[in-house]
Amino acid sequence: MCASNLNSPAQSTTQDFATVFARLKPQMRTLDVYLRGEVAAFEPEIREMADYCIDTSGKRIRPALVFLSGWNGSDQPSPELVRVAAVVELVHLATLVHDDIMDEADMRRSRRTAARQYGPEAAVLLGDALFAHALHLASQFPTTEVCHAVSDSTRKVCAGEIVQTLRRGTTNITREDYFRVIDLKTAELFRISCFLGGKLGGFPVEFVESASHFGRHLGIAYQIYDDLADYFGQEKSIGKTLGTDLLSGKVTLPLLVLLDRLGPDERAVLVDEVLRLREADLPLRLRQMVEFDVFAQVSAEIEAELVKAETALAAYTGLAPVPLLRQLCDTLRAQVGSLAVPPGA
């Protein structure tokens, strides 16, 4: 599929993550009940805080990957799938709690962040406690495999976030650097979600390996999409302000593409904006993003990753999870397409 047909408003209205996820409603309900039950395992003094963090308004993409990769046709997921879905979601929630401290974010999903609600000091520890509980659940499997995989992935996620943090406000970043960071900070947890879902769903080891590759490339595609949406999103539907990455000195793929396209003088000005030596001219940058067709180049990269993801599953079209996982790729294509629609169209 070429990048151009991503630009279809029809797709964006008929298909989005909600469509695929609608099939997972029973699983997500089971997961919610399970997570709420786990709050009782926290020490009484911090239960309310843990409960606050385990809110139900998130997208729950990682648990969805677990359920889809382990799908056996039944709406009633096995207790093992539910537990491992909880593990990956708790790790993700822990990283969100810590991210919000670092970004000094006040709101997430229309409510106060944990850092705002309980103070950054308590939020550091609350993130730790969520993460510790994730590993505690992981240790309830008969073997150490889940602990091993989840702790290894978590270290990678942290490494990716650290590198990204330390690179803020610098411009000597290559495409390889960018891809390395999103591989660690986002794709790793997508990958492990598919790996563990397939594994605990009882699928053959070759499929589990392929599902891992699928998850990794879907994760890379998803993060590039997220970075693209920071410049091309519709503020109302995405619920955030455009250009926050530029304003915070964070160089993502759209900016790398724009830097490539600008002449030397204009590039020097943009570099100064990233280095925060001068105020960013956001309206100009947003216009240049359109002018130089950054969208097409970036969405081509997304498409390349989605093709890799689909190719990883090509040998297993007969297995129950595969049509659903592939549908996720189409869903993401549609979401990318909807970004191309000018605001108000």
Add this chain to the structure above:
Amino acid sequence: MCASNLNSPAQSTTQDFATVFARLKPQMRTLDVYLRGEVAAFEPEIREMADYCIDTSGKRIRPALVFLSGWNGSDQPSPELVRVAAVVELVHLATLVHDDIMDEADMRRSRRTAARQYGPEAAVLLGDALFAHALHLASQFPTTEVCHAVSDSTRKVCAGEIVQTLRRGTTNITREDYFRVIDLKTAELFRISCFLGGKLGGFPVEFVESASHFGRHLGIAYQIYDDLADYFGQEKSIGKTLGTDLLSGKVTLPLLVLLDRLGPDERAVLVDEVLRLREADLPLRLRQMVEFDVFAQVSAEIEAELVKAETALAAYTGLAPVPLLRQLCDTLRAQVGSLAVPPGA
């Protein structure tokens, strides 16, 4: 043993933690080599940072508890003991990295804290990565038992720290509240160190259980000692400023005892100081600590915990670890005793 004989300068010069730990030099060297080797397991981008955090100047009390509880008479610890010593130390180091962010501490052990060296944002994630790697090592044991124990303990440590953080600048704290917090934030990791040391040392389950109790009470005693040293320590030898707990609004046992002893009017003033409604009169509080003999009352509590710790081991005097573990109690007694010596004596 009554509290009064804690006050013996002779003990404090002949016996301190260094004496017991001198026996553990070969084990600690093995641990250091092992930890340095583990740095290579971190992603290349964060290896230098991980290496910085795994410095060798710490007291290594928790690894010592592992080695002593698993002691079989040989100086060459088993690979399992070394690994589990690394696990508990990494968890401890992770909590220190996060503590230093919250306390906005610039220095620890005569060098910059990770938060000061790499910025608080990177330090949050670095602590996470250290913790994740601890769990990764824990998952290398044949069963999930170590993961289970360590993740559960870590959540308790976090819960204790959260409660302590949220209680700063409040005075409606009972002794029970105080003991609950130190049980979680300090005693839990001491307990699990002894538990896992005894377990992996191959000792009978009854002893392992008793070593657990020993570790817990030693941990409570150690934390009370640490809180006492904040008011009675000798600034030079302890290397920190006295009274920092009062200045940061943290109510520990010495302050609880003093609040009990003061008349209503004076108590109201001290309460205001804790609430930070007025500046703390630190010299007055230090004089009152002596005047009302807070030292004797607090050291009696330490002694009570040490007796509980020793009693837990009473049935196992024939086992190799027991004389060494009991020696730790005497060592702590000597350290408490040395606090009673007036500065300059």
